[in-house]
Amino acid sequence: MAYQAKAKILKNSCVGGNYFKMEISCPRVSKSALSGQFVNLKISDRFIPLLRRPISIHNVRGSKIELLYEVVGKGTELLSRKKAGEELDLIGPLGNSFSYVAKRTPILVAGGMGVAPLVFLADKLKKQKPLVLVGAKTKKQILCVKEFEKIGCAVKTATDDGSVGFKGRVTDMLKNLLSTIDYRQLTLYACGPKPMLKAVSVIAKIKNIPAQVSLEEHMACGIGACLGCVVNTKKGMKRVCKEGLVFDSGEIIW
Ligand SMILES: Cc1cc2nc3c(=O)[nH]c(=O)nc-3n(C[C@H](O)[C@H](O)[C@H](O)COP(=O)(O)OP(=O)(O)OC[C@H]3O[C@@H](n4cnc5c(N)ncnc54)[C@H](O)[C@@H]3O)c2cc1C
Ligand code: FES
Structure with missing residues (x-):
């Protein structure tokens, strides 16, 4: 069950580069939040940005919800300027969850900002x-x-430029x-850009390993009403915000 609630911002600070971590207090939502779910944030009362912005639940500690986000445009830039003590209107928890x-x-596989929901899962x-x-x-x-x-x-860790860890793609x-390992008793969980999730899905299929992938499509309503986030699956078109974000990797037609 999702709620529209006012969350109190407890902390909102830069954790390096364009990355910010926000802690909010929202007992109603934190109580029922599951790993893999997200909240849809109303960032401004003004016209811009008009739509809410979806952000994954990074972790939950009691009544506290943590969000980890990258400033990429107007909405996240405005979010980064919010101060402790201010209120944030949100809808959540939304979407299904990891099983x-x-x-x-x-084995959890994260690509870029796809790391955000995997901390709660871990x-x-x-x-x-x-x-x-x-x-x-x-x-x-x-x-x-x-x-x-x-x-x-x-x-x-893996980096494209080899600046830390394995040089190359995480996949x-x-x-x-x-x-190099016996993979018969593994489960894969992945979140990241679509090409990465597709690669995980191919690997999972070849090795016959169950894999759950969390898709982050562009969203408008975030509550299943606009069909703006549908993906093609073996069971027909599905709304990522409602039937997802998490799917069995074999279910998606990439
Ligand atoms: C379910 C879900 C969970 C998300 N969780 C997180 C999270 O935990 N942390 C985080 O930093 N971001 C997350 N995102 C992405 C985040 O919602 C967008 O970065 C944000 O809405 C951008 O808003 P903006 O106004 O700052 O930028 P805009 O001006 O709207 O966009 C700036 C740029 O970001 C791109 N962009 C916007 N939305 C997405 C998206 N969904 N996928 C890929 N590119 C996008 C746009 O194409 C554009 O190039 C999530 C997205 C979804 C759908
Ligand atoms: S964003 Fe509207 S149905 Fe998913």
């Missing part, structure tokens, strides 16, 4: 000691390594890894 598969070792799966593969273009865009380590995850690192 936890017992007795299988989770926290939920911590007893299963997840391995997290974090990929980005360059070292400066590798996020959350310490957070994952604090949760107890092993973390490997190539995944492919290399799977050629």
Whole structure:
């Protein structure tokens, strides 16, 4: 069940470059939030930006919800200027969630900002000691390594330019890894750009590993009303904001 609620901003600070972390207090939403879900934020009372902006739930601690976001345009720029004590109108928690598969070792694969919801997931799966593969273009865009380590995850990084970790795509690192380990008891969870999720899906199919992918399509309403976010699946067109964000990778027609 999703609510429209006023959240109190507790903290909103830059964590490096264009990346910001916001903590909000919103007991009504935090209570029912599941990993993989998102909130839709009304950033301004003015005309611009007109539409709410979807941001993944990065983590939940009691009544506190954490959001991790990158400033990429007007909406996120306005968001970054909000101060502790201000209120934020949000709708959430929205979308479905990741499913936890017992007795299988989770490998979490993050591409760019796709890392944001995987911290909440890692926290939920911590007893299963997840391995997290974090990929980005360059070292400066590798996020959350310490957070994952604090949760107890092993973390490997990949950058396109080789500035830290494996040089190349995070999906190539995944492919290399799977050629060296017994992968029969693994589950893959991935969030990132669509080409990366497609690559994860191909790898999962070849190796016969169950994989859940979280899609982040451009959204207008975020509540299933406008059909602006549909994807083609083997079971017909589905709304990413409502039937997703999380899908079995084999379900998507890429
Ligand atoms: C379900 C969902 C969860 C998200 N979670 C996060 C998150 O946790 N942290 C975070 O930083 N961002 C997240 N995003 C992306 C975030 O919503 C956009 O970056 C934001 O709406 C941009 O608003 P803006 O006004 O700042 O930029 P705009 O001016 O609207 O856009 C600036 C640029 O960003 C691109 N952009 C906007 N939305 C998306 C999108 N969905 N996917 C790819 N590119 C986009 C635009 O094409 C444009 O090039 C999420 C998106 C979705 C759909
Ligand atoms: S954004 Fe409107 S239906 Fe998904």
